[in-house]
Amino acid sequence: MxxxxxxxxxxxxxxxxxxxxxxxxxxxxxxxxxxxxxxxxxxxxxxxxxxxxxxxxxxxxxxxxxxxxxxxxxxxxxxxxxxxxxxxxxxxxxxxxxxxxxxxxxxxxxxxxxxxxxxxxxxxxxxxxxxxxxxxxxxxxxxxxxxxxxxxxxxxxxxxxxxxxxxxxxxxxxxxxGGIAPQANAPGAYRAQYRDNGTGLQRFSGAEWVGYAAELVPWTKVSLAGGYKHNGNSNGNIAYRVIDLIGARFVQWRGGMNVTYRGGAPVRDGEFLTAVLPTVARPGTLRTVPVACSAANSNVLSLKADFRSNGRAALVAQSGATPPWVSLNGVMYVI
Structure with missing residues (x-):
């Protein structure tokens, strides 16, 4: 048999x-x-x-x-x-x-x-x-x-x-x-049950499935373009990771970078990456976020960064703001 x-x-x-x-x-x-x-x-x-x-x-x-x-x-x-x-x-x-x-x-x-x-x-x-x-x-x-x-x-x-x-x-x-079912549509049976829906971990509340934080892409150091250098103001290297948080996908950034300016604007039109971000880390539409900066040579304490759906990222500074470094620590946006 x-x-x-x-x-x-x-x-x-x-x-x-x-x-x-x-x-x-x-x-x-x-x-x-x-x-x-x-x-x-x-x-x-x-x-x-x-x-x-x-x-x-x-x-x-x-x-x-x-x-x-x-x-x-x-x-x-x-x-x-x-x-x-x-x-x-x-x-x-x-x-x-x-x-x-x-x-x-x-x-x-x-x-x-x-x-x-x-x-x-x-x-x-x-x-x-x-x-x-x-x-x-x-x-x-x-x-x-x-x-x-x-x-x-x-x-x-x-x-x-x-x-x-x-x-x-x-x-x-x-x-x-108590085990984790590898199935997106696994039925919920009891509170504190878990399942893997293919992109992240979910917990059953007793009434519905709720997303649980999971790291999809670990911290990845980026390659910076000419005119930009890692560890600005000793904030560490520029890196990102992709996480699943309560059912939504986010990109987190950390680190600082030194910035070179020409004509009052960041070099390379502010584009600080040598290569585009992978598809998994690209937002569906433009994400504009504030980034902290040095008070030196600047009349503001923050600039803005644009993360684009094509995988490119650019630093944007206004007139009178040419700080020698910016920090991406704490920057996060939903994909």
């Missing part, structure tokens, strides 16, 4: 009973709760569990992986493992209309259903052909993994399914209680 479920059969049952190997191969322990007596079903992350790979015009394999499949409240949750690739064969397309098939991990338990079976299996649940097809209903005690669009009249003789284009990955993920 390559699809195994722990806590499904007893030793001595016709189905063979749970073995020690079943127990080792299947996930045990307290997973993320869904309610008082239920577990959030899903794939257990690690590598690429249950990867779907095309093997022929109408066939594919489902790779190895581990998961938790929740039955009814009284059934509890079934730890399941697939230990060798499972072959999937899709039926030919309807002559007139497309359909959507569902690839699922399913548990049969005759103590709780009328299947007369006690096993775990990988199955294709065929959809109903229609001009605008919908996925089929999810059977009880099943975990959805993929949706596969089967075009009208498709078959091995007509070239088969274009699996990369036809497949939609819908694998849900679950982790141990």
């Amino acid at each position: 390559t699809v195994r479920a722990a806590w499904l059969t007893n030793r001595g049952d016709l189905a063979g009973g749970q073995t020690r190997n079943d127990s080792r191969m299947t996930p045990l322990g307290t997973m993320t709760p869904a309610a008082e007596l239920t577990t959030t079903p899903g794939v257990i992350p690690g590598g690429d569990p249950f990867a779907l790979a095309a093997t022929g015009p109408m066939t594919a394999t489902l790779g190895v992986g581990r998961a938790v499949v929740q039955g009814t409240d009284i059934q509890g949750a079934y730890p399941v493992a697939v230990t060798a690739p499972e072959t999937l064969t899709f039926a030919d397309g309807d002559p007139a209309n497309p359909r959507i098939d569902l690839v699922v991990l399913r548990v049969y338990d005759s103590a709780h259903d009328d299947s007369g079976r006690v096993l775990a299996a990988v199955e294709i649940i065929p959809g109903t052909p229609a001009a605008a097809p919908a996925p089929p209903p999810l059977p009880a005690a099943s975990l959805p993994l993929y949706r596969v669009a089967v075009a009208a009249a498709v078959s091995a003789g007509t070239g088969g399914i274009d699996f990369p284009a036809a497949t939609t990955d819908i694998r849900p993920y679950t982790v141990a209680a």
